[in-house]
Amino acid sequence: MTYLVLDRLSKKFGEQIAVDQLSLTVGRGELVALLGPSGCGKTTTLQMIAGFQPPTSGSIALEGNDLAAVKPAQRGLGIVFQSYALFPHMTAAENVAFGLEMQGIARAERDRRVAQTLALVGLAALADRFPRRMSGGQQQRVALARALVIQPRILLLDEPLSNLDAKLREDMQIELRQIQRTVGTTTLLVTHDQSEAMALADRIVVMNQGRAEQIAPPHEVYERPATAFVASFLGRTNILQLCANADGVQIGDGRWPMATTAGPATASIRPEKILFAPSAQRNAVSGVVKTRIFQGNHWLYQVDTPTGLMIVIRQNTGEAVPSEGDAVHLTWRSEDMMLKVPGEARA
Amino acid sequence: MKRRNIASTLISATTADPARVSPYLLSLPAFLLFVAVVLVPIAMTVLLSFHDWGQYKGIEPVLILKNWREVASDGYFHEMFLRTFRVALLVTLLTAVLGAPEAYILNRMRPPWRGMFLLVVLGPLLISVVARTLGWALLFGGSSGVINKALINLGMISAPLPFMFTETGVVVALTHVLMPFMVLAVWAALQRLDPQVENAAASLGAGQATILRRIVLPQVLPGVLSGAIIVFSLAASAFATPAIIGGRRLKVAATLAYDEFLNTLNWPLGATVATLLLLALVTIIVGCNRLLERRYAEVFR
Amino acid sequence: MSRNGPLALAFHGAFVVFMLAPIVIVCAVAFTPEGYLSFPTQGLSLRWFKAIARYPEFITAFWASIWLGLVSSSIALTVSVPAALAIARHDFKGRQTLTALFMSPLMIPHVVLGIAFLRFFTQIGLGNSFLGLVLAHIVVVFPFALRLTLASAVGMDRAIEHAAISLGASDMVVFRRITLPLITPGLVSGWALAFIQSFDEVTMTVFIAAPGTETLPVRMFLYIQDNIDPLVTSVSAVVIALTTCLLVLLDRTYGLDRLLIGRGRDEA
Numbered sequence: 001m002t003y004l005v006l007d008r009l010s011k012k013f014g015e016q017i018a019v020d021q022l023s024l025t026v027g028r029g030e031l032v033a034l035l036g037p038s039g040c041g042k043t044t045t046l047q048m049i050a051g052f053q054p055p056t057s058g059s060i061a062l063e064g065n066d067l068a069a070v071k072p073a074q075r076g077l078g079i080v081f082q083s084y085a086l087f088p089h090m091t092a093a094e095n096v097a098f099g100l101e102m103q104g105i106a107r108a109e110r111d112r113r114v115a116q117t118l119a120l121v122g123l124a125a126l127a128d129r130f131p132r133r134m135s136g137g138q139q140q141r142v143a144l145a146r147a148l149v150i151q152p153r154i155l156l157l158d159e160p161l162s163n164l165d166a167k168l169r170e171d172m173q174i175e176l177r178q179i180q181r182t183v184g185t186t187t188l189l190v191t192h193d194q195s196e197a198m199a200l201a202d203r204i205v206v207m208n209q210g211r212a213e214q215i216a217p218p219h220e221v222y223e224r225p226a227t228a229f230v231a232s233f234l235g236r237t238n239i240l241q242l243c244a245n246a247d248g249v250q251i252g253d254g255r256w257p258m259a260t261t262a263g264p265a266t267a268s269i270r271p272e273k274i275l276f277a278p279s280a281q282r283n284a285v286s287g288v289v290k291t292r293i294f295q296g297n298h299w300l301y302q303v304d305t306p307t308g309l310m311i312v313i314r315q316n317t318g319e320a321v322p323s324e325g326d327a328v329h330l331t332w333r334s335e336d337m338m339l340k341v342p343g344e345a346r347a
Numbered sequence: 348m349k350r351r352n353i354a355s356t357l358i359s360a361t362t363a364d365p366a367r368v369s370p371y372l373l374s375l376p377a378f379l380l381f382v383a384v385v386l387v388p389i390a391m392t393v394l395l396s397f398h399d400w401g402q403y404k405g406i407e408p409v410l411i412l413k414n415w416r417e418v419a420s421d422g423y424f425h426e427m428f429l430r431t432f433r434v435a436l437l438v439t440l441l442t443a444v445l446g447a448p449e450a451y452i453l454n455r456m457r458p459p460w461r462g463m464f465l466l467v468v469l470g471p472l473l474i475s476v477v478a479r480t481l482g483w484a485l486l487f488g489g490s491s492g493v494i495n496k497a498l499i500n501l502g503m504i505s506a507p508l509p510f511m512f513t514e515t516g517v518v519v520a521l522t523h524v525l526m527p528f529m530v531l532a533v534w535a536a537l538q539r540l541d542p543q544v545e546n547a548a549a550s551l552g553a554g555q556a557t558i559l560r561r562i563v564l565p566q567v568l569p570g571v572l573s574g575a576i577i578v579f580s581l582a583a584s585a586f587a588t589p590a591i592i593g594g595r596r597l598k599v600a601a602t603l604a605y606d607e608f609l610n611t612l613n614w615p616l617g618a619t620v621a622t623l624l625l626l627a628l629v630t631i632i633v634g635c636n637r638l639l640e641r642r643y644a645e646v647f648r
Numbered sequence: 649m650s651r652n653g654p655l656a657l658a659f660h661g662a663f664v665v666f667m668l669a670p671i672v673i674v675c676a677v678a679f680t681p682e683g684y685l686s687f688p689t690q691g692l693s694l695r696w697f698k699a700i701a702r703y704p705e706f707i708t709a710f711w712a713s714i715w716l717g718l719v720s721s722s723i724a725l726t727v728s729v730p731a732a733l734a735i736a737r738h739d740f741k742g743r744q745t746l747t748a749l750f751m752s753p754l755m756i757p758h759v760v761l762g763i764a765f766l767r768f769f770t771q772i773g774l775g776n777s778f779l780g781l782v783l784a785h786i787v788v789v790f791p792f793a794l795r796l797t798l799a800s801a802v803g804m805d806r807a808i809e810h811a812a813i814s815l816g817a818s819d820m821v822v823f824r825r826i827t828l829p830l831i832t833p834g835l836v837s838g839w840a841l842a843f844i845q846s847f848d849e850v851t852m853t854v855f856i857a858a859p860g861t862e863t864l865p866v867r868m869f870l871y872i873q874d875n876i877d878p879l880v881t882s883v884s885a886v887v888i889a890l891t892t893c894l895l896v897l898l899d900r901t902y903g904l905d906r907l908l909i910g911r912g913r914d915e916a
Contacts, residue, residue: 087808098812103816150815369740370740371740373733374731374746376731377750380787385752385753389756391764391768392760448656469905474895475864475891476848477850477868478884478888481876482669482670482672483670484872484876491685491686523666535905535909580755584757584758584759586758586851591872601757604759605759605855608855609855617763621757621763621764624757625760628757
């Protein structure tokens with residue numbers, strides 16, 4: 001089941017560490033996302049797998065074979081570059097056919113597969129058009145088709161959707177997922193967009209400063225973040241510094257009974273897990289609504305509390321909601337709150 | 348087999364990794380060419396300036412300062428170089444004062460006028476300088492010059508305007524010949540400007556004159572200055588135009604060197620004039636470029 | 649952007665007249681039916697154009713210029729391609745110095761180059777030879793070829809080459825099928841600009857061209873030194889006509905400003 005294995009992969013540029021001991025196993029047919037802010041090493045990792053950057057240490061093995069000895073032209077990978085990198089002097093069909101040409105595939109078979117793949121990405125009508133006459137979304141599909149038609153062992157996607165506008169991006173996310181599921185190619189996706197990673201990936205590798213902070217399915221990464229970085233990078237979260245007692249935590253005027261060690265701790269609670277209690281209660285912290293923003297399907301609140309500014313997200317169900325300046329009581333379930341005591345890996 | 352390897356090695360160096368074959372190999376042909384055909388001849392010329400020369404003995408390969416002393420002390424040479432740089436300065440000023448506004452006006456035109464007039468203004472750059480200078484000789488040459496004849500016939504002047512063999516004539520003709528360089532430099536600077544900046548200033552209440560003075564000019568100035576450097580060095584080293592318009596009577600540095608080399612045959616002295624010209628220009632160009640970079644680097648990084 | 653006012657347009661008009669007057673006058677005088685310089689004329693005549701045929705030295709010089717231009721710009725371009733690719737794609741020690749060296753002919757006065765070449769070629773026995781002339785012209789047009797080749801190489805998205813490699817292309821295939829086609833427009837215009845520079849070059853050439861290898865500008869220049877008559881204006885008119893055609897062609901296909909600076913009038 002292990003198709004691609006990265007073993008303690010590292011890359012240093014002079015003194016600067018771009019990738020730090022990254023270990024990852026990818027199963028056949030899996031879509032794994034490398035997610036992180038710019039400079040976290042995700043693109044460098046991709047370049048090492050593609051062969052355009054030699055690793056400083058560590059190894060990359062594909063189907064059990066070490067890739068270090070294999071030249072980039074022979075690795076059999078399909079790459080979609082961030083800028084698409086289409087050949088401007090060739091039509092869409094010629095672009096897609098190029099890889100097959102390099103493999104020495106006969107004309108008739110080439111044309112058949114090109115037509116098939118262009119149809120797969122929905123561009124059958126644009127086969128004879130040049131890239132400069134295409135929209136960004138169309139170019140992106142040509143790039144995808146070009147990478148898929150060669151039936152690559154692994155598909156590498158470098159921020160494939162970052163150049164598209166928001167609505168198109170969302171549509172393409174769904175399509176990309178469907179195509180990948182249909183074709184079944186093992187895929188590695190590099191992105192800085194957490195919603196994209198969560199939408200597309202079977203597993204997410206959250207990277208920060210060259211290191212993998214968590215490798216887990218999207219749901220787990222979101223609900224049970226391993227570190228504060230992961231918690232704040234995926235979705236929004238409220239990070240509260242507080243002091244815990246042996247039997248629970250005190251936040252403002254609210255108490256949450258939990259089993260924990262006494263001392264300073266950090267609590268994180270997702271904004272959508274916070275409710276407005278109808279009146280003051282024991283496990284509710286009181287505050288005043290500072291800002292309220294309407295976002296269509298939800299409301300976003302900034303609430304002033306004794307422990308600082310807290311963000312609350314409530315679904316727009318049509319019910320009455322607090323307004324700016326209102327006094328509110330914020331409550332949540334103990335199990336939705338993640339407590340971290342310094343020195344412990346996870347609470 | 349060996350040839351194929353070299354070719355593919357060279358090709359490799361142009362594609363993927365920097366880790367591949369060195370760029371030194373790629374630049375080697377051009378480098379060798381330049382060392383052999385540029386550096387060596389220039390070095391030889393400088394060396395030549397130290398040689399001795401006599402009308403009967405020809406060039407004597409010794410190392411003496413005779414030519415340099417002559418150039419340094421003889422008032423004739425001072426006058427030549429003074430004239431050369433005076434002409435160059437005037438030409439630079441004229442091209443700046445006339446060329447910069449023209450570039451600005453061109454920039455504000457809409458296509459197709461813009462492209463058309465750009466062609467008209469820049470095109471002459473690629474037309475033979477001899478042909479262009481000939482045109483000036485035809486326009487103002489003595490009493491048969493077209494303009495002179497017309498003005499005399501109209502009764503506006505009684506004698507032809509002096510042009511040929513005058514410094515004014517050389518300045519005017521050189522201004523024409525070198526104008527495209529200035530327009531080009533300012534045009535290039537203007538292309539880098541964000542057109543919205545002018546609109547922003549207008550929306551904040553600035554009048555047209557203020558916008559020109561406070562917004563456009565400061566941004567265009569580096570372009571004007573780099574154009575000025577180019578025009579000055581080309582004007583100071585100009586040959587064909589001063590030779591045709593100035594003739595034998597009005598020499599500049601370049602025509603002086605030509606004279607020494609091909610008429611008097613005193614090569615060492617000619618080499619001295621040439622070396623001096625080269626040194627002066629390189630100093631001025633490099634110095635001004637440094638100044639330019641330092642003062643304007645922050646704005647345009 | 650606001651339009652140009654009447655004052656600006658008047659200035660512009662005068663400017664254009666200033667730029668075109670000498671060129672127009674040369675062409676106009678060339679059509680004179682008289683045996684001497686005269687303008688305006690009673691009619692148009694081609695007599696001075698036909699007269700060119702009686703001066704074979706102009707025709708020889710014309711072909712010498714063409715031949716010289718073709719050879720020197722072609723060689724300069726060929727040598728500039730690897731140099732441009734090296735400079736554009738690799739950050740190596742001495743890159744700045746090397747680039748400055750290659751661009752130096754732009755900074756060295758042509759009169760100095762002419763003298764230097766005269767001395768150099770005479771010393772090594774290439775004096776008054778076509779080969780010497782070619783070498784000199786290659787060096788002088790090289791910066792123009794290099795600048796445009798460089799602009800092409802820099803302007804190319806490297807990821808495109810990586811894409812080709814990832815699809816299995818060997819280095820030779822990448823160069824032949826991808827790199828070369830994409831930088832060719834820059835190469836062609838670089839070649840054209842180099843050719844024009846060589847064709848027009850007079851200052852340096854006048855030092856090293858011998859009676860047998862004279863180029864057209866040199867021939868015209870020497871002729872003018874003796875006298876100015878309609879013959880040289882008709883020759884000039886022909887040169888102007890040919891150059892203008894080439895100019896317009898270049899502008900249409902590439903853009904004159906892009907040719908001379910590197911960036912076009914509508915590009916950011």
